[in-house]
Amino acid sequence: MTWRPWPRGLRARLVVAVVLVTVLGATAAAWASARSARSALVDSARQRLAQTVAGQIGAIAPELTYPPDQGTLDRLRAAVGPNTLVTYRNLRSADDTGTEPVTGALRSAVRARHLIATQVVTAGGRPFLLVGTPIVITAPDGARTSSGIEVYTGRDLTDVEGRVDDLTRSAAYTAALALPLAVLLALLAARSVLRPVRELRDTARRLAAGDLGARSPPQGADELADLAVTVNEMAESLQRMQADARRFAADVSHELRTPLSTLMAVVDVLATAAAGMDSDARESSQLAIAETHRLVALVEDLMEVSRFDAGTARLRLEDVDVAGAVRGCLRARGWLDRVELVAPDGVVLRLDPRRLDVIVANLVGNALSHGEPPVRVQVSVSRDQVRIEVADSGPGLPQDVLPHVFDRFYKADTARPRTPGSGLGLAIALENARLHGGDLTAGNIAGGGARFTLRLPRNQEDG
Incomplete structure (x- = not known):
């Protein structure tokens, strides 16, 4: 040490x-x-x-x-x-x-x-x-x-x-008596000097967490005030850049919907005709069909993200049996035989069933793609909330990946940039959880494997 x-x-x-x-x-x-x-x-x-x-x-x-x-x-x-x-x-x-x-x-x-x-x-x-x-x-x-x-x-x-000697002792006593006063004055000075530093620190933390609306009001006309002005200018620049990027993504995804609809119609025809093609043509057709479906999914995810950014995403609340909704999500995707589901019956929660389906599908699909079997989904209930945990038995999430798993387009393995999915699934799942007033967190199991925990409040009301 x-x-x-x-x-x-x-x-x-x-x-x-x-x-x-x-x-x-x-x-x-x-x-x-x-x-x-x-x-x-x-x-x-x-x-x-x-x-x-x-x-x-x-x-x-x-x-x-x-x-x-x-x-x-x-x-x-x-x-x-x-x-x-x-x-x-x-x-x-x-x-x-x-x-x-x-x-x-x-x-x-x-x-x-x-x-x-x-x-x-x-x-x-x-x-x-x-x-x-x-x-x-x-x-x-x-x-x-x-x-x-x-x-x-x-x-x-x-x-x-x-x-x-008497004078020296008297001077020493005076210096000793001045020490507590010096400590008090030092504390007051430190408080005065460090207050704007703490405010700048808090603003920087909020900016790092994604709150680009955070600002530090400059106080006085010293170097710290100049630093606060610089930080505010940086935040405004980042906010403008983020707004431009989001507007661009929303505009592009919106403009792509019509040509993609036409392309999907062509792909459907191509899929019907692929059976009569030779092997090379059939393989190329299947690749084009898969990539077109992937592009459509990416555009749909971008449209969903743009709605969250614009604040236009809305809940359509219904009384939903949680166990039945999770089981239906797994059945619709053919995952019932690959996933162990532990969910008590009779747990009814007021939520948006479509958005719950999106969350569960993203979490389970992520566990099946990047983890190892068995994959387990467990629903538990407390007085205030319902918890849905999705866990796999793989190696778990690396420590350097954990802080970024919900970042948009984040890829843990940069050597494989074309992994299945848009890279927006977990980010959309988190936004949907927050839209319900809940939260979604990621972590590792002590014995190995990743675990994602969805928490939904039980007092959700129509908005």
Whole structure:
């Protein structure tokens, strides 16, 4: 099984993407806020400490003697405070805290620029702000010269880091609180964005199912609206093409009726005279007769389909004994000895007997032609409907054929295009079932064989 970490549904992907963007944005904002707050707090601490050290040194500087001795350095260190180191050439004055607030980089910065320099370091697992400054002697004429005394002091930044941590936690809590809102907004956005997508999907499904009147009203002026307009234009084009094709079939079949009637009369004469012909002429005559009958059947089926398409097909309802009607259909075609019929007597249904005959004849003829014996017709009754099942014992319908068995002119075996029949029989049977308010479905039997099930309602009324 392949593991797919990314959601496959469009809604899920949209929600996850929005939530991820929100979380990443909140995290980035929290991180940037923490850095900015830390920088601001450290800068503030640096300025305060530098001002404090400068003030302390300025207060005691007039009392110092130059060149200084060890006592001078000690007084200066004491005036600045703890964590302080004062140097002058080889002299040093440091407190006993164990922390020597000076690094090579800080010392180099102080000596190179002769100005106050600062540096943040970590010592003993705690952050410290180091300040280093030289003491400069100002002459009466304003000239400034270095005294050689350097003062280094450090201040613990633990409280500053604590405040930064508090700000970071506060930003994280804010981001966490924003997560449910982000999910809600993502769901609302997904619903708004996917609604026209779902409508387009439903329209496409209806078009695929044959409902060429399906349309998707465009909403707004975005790409989805453009797509809806394109789909509607495509559906209108298909609808026009279908209407033209149906009109052409109806016109052609209607125009063929008269010449075919004449041709059938000639065929009847030819059939009478065929017995006295030689074998080659008789075979040709029989082929012409069979093909003429096939052409007549095709035209009749086209006429019937055109009536369904035009909505002019009508039922002529009668009270019909279903078992007797099915048995009569089989007897008229000489199938009684080839088909097993299981039908209870006394099942009377109001329907069009001619159209029921067409349905049963198509289903049984299809089973005899494409299935294997035995073929079984079973009639069953429930409170709401009558079921007529036609099953054979052949290999059944292939899975790729099942969705198309009721399509017009569909042939499962394209290598045999001239199979008997017009290719419209099952389509006409389905239309007749629907005209009765029923349905016709196809499937396979578990043990093998195809099964067609006709369902007719028991409350059919005259229309």
